[in-house]
Amino acid sequence: MVHQHFMLVPVFTVAENVVLGFEPTKSFNRLDYKTADAQIHELSEKFGLQVDPRAVVENLPIGLQQRVEILKALSHDAELLILDEPTAVLTPQEIDALMEIMRSLARDGKSILFITHKLKEVRAVADVITIIRQGRVIDSVPPSETENQLAALMVGREVNLTVNKESTELGEPVLEIRDVVVRDDRGLAVVNGVTLDVHAGEIVALAGVQGNGQTELAEAISGLRPIESGTITLRGRDITNHSPRAILDAGLGHVPEDRQRDGLVLSMSVADNLVLNTPRRAPFASRGTRNLKAVSVNATDLVQRFDIRTTGIDATAGSLSGGNQQKVIVARELSRPLTCLLASQPTRGLDVGSIEYVHRQIVNERNQGMGVFIISSELDEVVALGDRIAVMHAGKITGIVDPSTSREDIGLLMAGSTMGAHD
Amino acid sequence: MEFVSTTLAALAEADLVLEVRAPVGRRRAIGALTVLLGLFIVVAFGFGSISGAHSQFTFTPVNTSSGAPWSLGALTVLTRWWNVALGLITVAIGAETWWRRPAGALARFGVGGIIFFFTLLLWAGRQPGPDQTSSINLTSVLIGSSAIAMVLIYGSLSGVLCERSGVVNIAIEGQFIGGALAGAMVDSVTNSFWLAALVGILIGGLIGWLLALLAVRYIADQIIIGVVIVTLLGAMSSYLNIQVLAPYPNLNVGNNPSNVAIPLLYKIPILGPVLFNQNMFFYAAIVLVALVSFGLFRTRWGLRVRSVGEHPKAAESVGINVARVRYTTVILGGAVAGLGGVAFIAVQGQFQPGITSGFGYIALAAMIFGKWKPSGAVVASILFGVSAYLVDALQSYSTPIPTELLQMFPYLITIAVVAGLIGRVRAPASDGVPYKRD
Numbered sequence: 001m002v003h004q005h006f007m008l009v010p011v012f013t014v015a016e017n018v019v020l021g022f023e024p025t026k027s028f029n030r031l032d033y034k035t036a037d038a039q040i041h042e043l044s045e046k047f048g049l050q051v052d053p054r055a056v057v058e059n060l061p062i063g064l065q066q067r068v069e070i071l072k073a074l075s076h077d078a079e080l081l082i083l084d085e086p087t088a089v090l091t092p093q094e095i096d097a098l099m100e101i102m103r104s105l106a107r108d109g110k111s112i113l114f115i116t117h118k119l120k121e122v123r124a125v126a127d128v129i130t131i132i133r134q135g136r137v138i139d140s141v142p143p144s145e146t147e148n149q150l151a152a153l154m155v156g157r158e159v160n161l162t163v164n165k166e167s168t169e170l171g172e173p174v175l176e177i178r179d180v181v182v183r184d185d186r187g188l189a190v191v192n193g194v195t196l197d198v199h200a201g202e203i204v205a206l207a208g209v210q211g212n213g214q215t216e217l218a219e220a221i222s223g224l225r226p227i228e229s230g231t232i233t234l235r236g237r238d239i240t241n242h243s244p245r246a247i248l249d250a251g252l253g254h255v256p257e258d259r260q261r262d263g264l265v266l267s268m269s270v271a272d273n274l275v276l277n278t279p280r281r282a283p284f285a286s287r288g289t290r291n292l293k294a295v296s297v298n299a300t301d302l303v304q305r306f307d308i309r310t311t312g313i314d315a316t317a318g319s320l321s322g323g324n325q326q327k328v329i330v331a332r333e334l335s336r337p338l339t340c341l342l343a344s345q346p347t348r349g350l351d352v353g354s355i356e357y358v359h360r361q362i363v364n365e366r367n368q369g370m371g372v373f374i375i376s377s378e379l380d381e382v383v384a385l386g387d388r389i390a391v392m393h394a395g396k397i398t399g400i401v402d403p404s405t406s407r408e409d410i411g412l413l414m415a416g417s418t419m420g421a422h423d
Numbered sequence: 424m425e426f427v428s429t430t431l432a433a434l435a436e437a438d439l440v441l442e443v444r445a446p447v448g449r450r451r452a453i454g455a456l457t458v459l460l461g462l463f464i465v466v467a468f469g470f471g472s473i474s475g476a477h478s479q480f481t482f483t484p485v486n487t488s489s490g491a492p493w494s495l496g497a498l499t500v501l502t503r504w505w506n507v508a509l510g511l512i513t514v515a516i517g518a519e520t521w522w523r524r525p526a527g528a529l530a531r532f533g534v535g536g537i538i539f540f541f542t543l544l545l546w547a548g549r550q551p552g553p554d555q556t557s558s559i560n561l562t563s564v565l566i567g568s569s570a571i572a573m574v575l576i577y578g579s580l581s582g583v584l585c586e587r588s589g590v591v592n593i594a595i596e597g598q599f600i601g602g603a604l605a606g607a608m609v610d611s612v613t614n615s616f617w618l619a620a621l622v623g624i625l626i627g628g629l630i631g632w633l634l635a636l637l638a639v640r641y642i643a644d645q646i647i648i649g650v651v652i653v654t655l656l657g658a659m660s661s662y663l664n665i666q667v668l669a670p671y672p673n674l675n676v677g678n679n680p681s682n683v684a685i686p687l688l689y690k691i692p693i694l695g696p697v698l699f700n701q702n703m704f705f706y707a708a709i710v711l712v713a714l715v716s717f718g719l720f721r722t723r724w725g726l727r728v729r730s731v732g733e734h735p736k737a738a739e740s741v742g743i744n745v746a747r748v749r750y751t752t753v754i755l756g757g758a759v760a761g762l763g764g765v766a767f768i769a770v771q772g773q774f775q776p777g778i779t780s781g782f783g784y785i786a787l788a789a790m791i792f793g794k795w796k797p798s799g800a801v802v803a804s805i806l807f808g809v810s811a812y813l814v815d816a817l818q819s820y821s822t823p824i825p826t827e828l829l830q831m832f833p834y835l836i837t838i839a840v841v842a843g844l845i846g847r848v849r850a851p852a853s854d855g856v857p858y859k860r861d
């Protein structure tokens with residue numbers, strides 16, 4: 001089993017991680033590192049998965065960490081390998097490498113169960129594709145099936161996978177990020193001099209492998225993380241290091257990356273969550289007292305307009321499905337006049353139907369002249385939505401390209417190369 | 424495979440850039456602080472003493488029954504210039520820390536702190552002329568410090584064990600109290616510190632088991648139950664003291680274990696009496712440090728304990744029983760702290776309520792100071808022990824700062840360390856995080 005979230009101890013070496021639970025020992029229970037290294041070399045040789053047994057896992061790039069996970073599974077003589085969303089954290093090139101590994105393992109007689117929501121990937125590598133919806137097996141089909149057919153099976157109705165965008169007039173810059181430096185919790189400068197503009201009426205999509213500073217950049221824009229140097233302005237107004245409330249009031253809509261942790265209060269009702277960013281404001285409150293009537297009118301209206309599937313506006317946000325939770329956030333953010341929408345991983349973990357819906361809403365806003373800044377580690381999403389694509393690696397923008405740029409070139413930018421095509 | 428190496432190279436480069444910039448500020452600040460401390464020593468304790476003042480050192484242990492054959496004479500020095508020299512050494516240490524930003528910045532600051540107390544002692548003990556009526560016995564200072572350091576080593580080793588497995592043991596203080604009380608009674612009755620040690624280990628282990636039961640089985644907040652256990656033991660010891668120890672004083676006679684001199688080595692001047700003519704608890708502490716260090720970092724058991732403390736889910740996914748590992752390590756840690764409680768009695772003699780005076784918490788700070796490593800815990804325990812002893816020794820002199828204030832110093836440092844004010848070092852990733860199977 002290779003888990004979506006790696007089951008590796010970051011401060012241990014590759015060898016320690018692979019042998020954990022099945023450690024070779026010498027007298028007095030001492031660990032036998034020589035034998036462990038030899039075991040790993042043997043596995044590496046056998047399956048063509050090269051990795052240094054003495055390297056500390058946290059210092060390895062994600063792609064190699066995953067290789068360690070696979071080695072660990074193989075070291076237990078696994079015949080069936082379960083890979084749970086293994087590609088979410090990889091660059092396109094690393095995904096290609098993983099596919100190659102999967103094919104070669106299959107050739108060696110191993111069985112592989114590959115769980116993913118990425119239609120391109122299943123079609124590229126699978127021998128049989130099984131679709132599950134709401135805990136039931138819907139169908140098993142050959143990989144010759146088209147993406148649209150697969151999507152329809154996943155959702156249960158026809159889905160339009162391509163995002164339709166008509167071209168719009170490019171307006172004034174609404175969000176201007178200048179030389180911004182932000183540190184993470186460990187004090188590392190994970191955003192290291194980012195400069196970027198988002199104009200009214202355009203979608204700028206920020207691509208990049210997870211953990212290259214995108215999260216911290218989003219937190220800095222929305223006021224959740226201090227900016228060490230540089231400035232951020234919203235329609236000409238300086239919002240650098242302003243409080244989150246001041247920034248929201250200045251006209252920034254924010255769809256946070258982790259909807260359950262940062263986007264909603266799961267134990268509160270849908271209605272309350274829908275006014276979470278304006279609870280003290282008329283008509284929802286006056287003189288320090290909430291106006292529950294207005295809150296519920298607002299909720300009823302938004303639930304209908306945004307097609308939020310809930311048992312009622314008093315149901316807790318935690319009782320909703322992921323897609324509907326995301327709709328609550330989108331409804332809340334879009335129900336007030338905005339200058340710019342910042343959406344981090346807006347469709348993470350959503351089903352194809354909900355993705356389609358969220359994408360349509362985002363494009364609508366852009367068509368009405370809002371500036372939209374999308375941060376996503378899904379290359380498909382970035383290419384589908386972005387009018388311009390900025391690629392971030394190790395805290396810097398490695399390139400700003402047109403969505404027609406080839407995936408290979410974007411992938412190279414994601415891996416830190418700045419040699420890719422520039423427009 | 425070319426892209427893999429490209430990616431690797433790019434990431435390695437990025438890492439390097441980030442790494443160099445990271446903890447630099449903190450280390451610089453610690454260096455600057457040490458320089459200031461050194462300058463203060465030069466000005467206040469150096470030039471603050473009149474030019475003719477002298478201080479005197481002696482080296483022969485007060486208790487000469489051990490018969491150290493080397494008798495070193497007294498050394499009388501000019502207070503001003505010794506303190507100026509020691510202050511300048513502190514400045515140099517600080518400058519080096521500022522300049523090179525070494526990983527051991529904190530330890531260097533600790534050395535600066537010890538020099539501070541030492542020079543304060545020299546200054547406080549100075550007399551106007553070269554004729555001296557009182558002196559500072561350096562060997563006694565080291566022996567006294569080693570006693571405090573020993574107790575802290577037991578406590579911080581207990582902390583290292585528990586926290587490496589992911590359970591915060593704030594109850595060390597409680598395990599000290601339990602071990603001390605039981606140790607005093609058992610030794611008084613049986614006149615055997617071996618039996619006292621055994622009972623202390625059992626009592627400490629029992630308290631550890633209680634902590635594990637609540638923390639691992641019932642997933643209670645580890646900090647709260649730890650504090651509650653300390654409070655419980657504190658109250659219980661007061662009660663037993665009034666109800667049992669006071670009416671039956673022969674249950675609390677206050678023996679000291681005899682010292683065991685290690686042949687030849689104990690004759691080394693200064694170091695001999697400090698390191699090689701000690702009681703069994705001192706030697707046991709040294710053996711324990713080696714054992715815990717070996718166990719945690721060289722054996723299969725240790726690898727599993729650490730994996731449980733870092734990433735319990737990963738450990739569970741390869742068939743390691745997270746709950747069982749945590750139970751056994753916390754009980755073991757409790758036993759170590761319980762033995763530390765008996766060591767306390769071996770040093771202090773009679774049991775009194777409040778005898779441990781927060782040393783369990785200071786031990787916890789020593790553990791953090793020592794970066795959750797047995798070797799680091801030893802270094803930190805020595806630093807804390809020496810400064811605590813020097814502060815104590817100052818009580819017999821008149822100092823411009825009330826000694827009561829100086830005695831707050833170890834606790835202030837404890838607060839600063841525990842709150843992460845002087846630089847956070849990395850704890851085990853799942854330290855204090857209860858593990859729930861799903």
